[in-house]
Amino acid sequence: xxxxxxxxxxxxxxxxxxxxxxxxxxxxxxxxxxxxxxxxxxxxxxxxxxxxxxxxxxxxxxxxxxxxxxxxxxxxxxxxxxxxxxxxxxxxxxxxxxxxxxxxxxxxxxxxxx
Numbered sequence: 001x002x003x004x005x006x007x008x009x010x011x012x013x014x015x016x017x018x019x020x021x022x023x024x025x026x027x028x029x030x031x032x033x034x035x036x037x038x039x040x041x042x043x044x045x046x047x048x049x050x051x052x053x054x055x056x057x058x059x060x061x062x063x064x065x066x067x068x069x070x071x072x073x074x075x076x077x078x079x080x081x082x083x084x085x086x087x088x089x090x091x092x093x094x095x096x097x098x099x100x101x102x103x104x105x106x107x108x109x110x111x112x113x114x
Contacts, residue, residue, distance in 0.1 A: 017064045019045050026079050042071045050104045065105040
């Protein structure tokens with residue numbers, strides 16, 4: 001994967017959860033994808049919060065979580081075949097990244113009813 005100096009927001013196929021409490025990304029409407037970005041107004045996050053992201057491989061639904069609770073992204077379906085986790089940071093920002101397998105959000109609880 002080539003390095004790219006552009007912010008994730010400059011890409012039409014990016015899915016973002018911004019710390020001030022905003023989701024941005026293309027939305028599927030009427031069986032086609034719109035390049036317009038929509039705001040779902042999720043809660044804001046900051047120091048000490050745990051943000052998670054993922055995708056349901058069967059439905060291609062993008063998933064974001066905050067502190068172990070799933071956020072509403074019900075109309076957010078991936079429109080691309082290749083997705084890469086990225087984090088955009090400002091000066092002096094520090095994060096801890098966990099790419100698995102032990103996550104704060106328990107996705108298996110969603111599938112207990114099947």
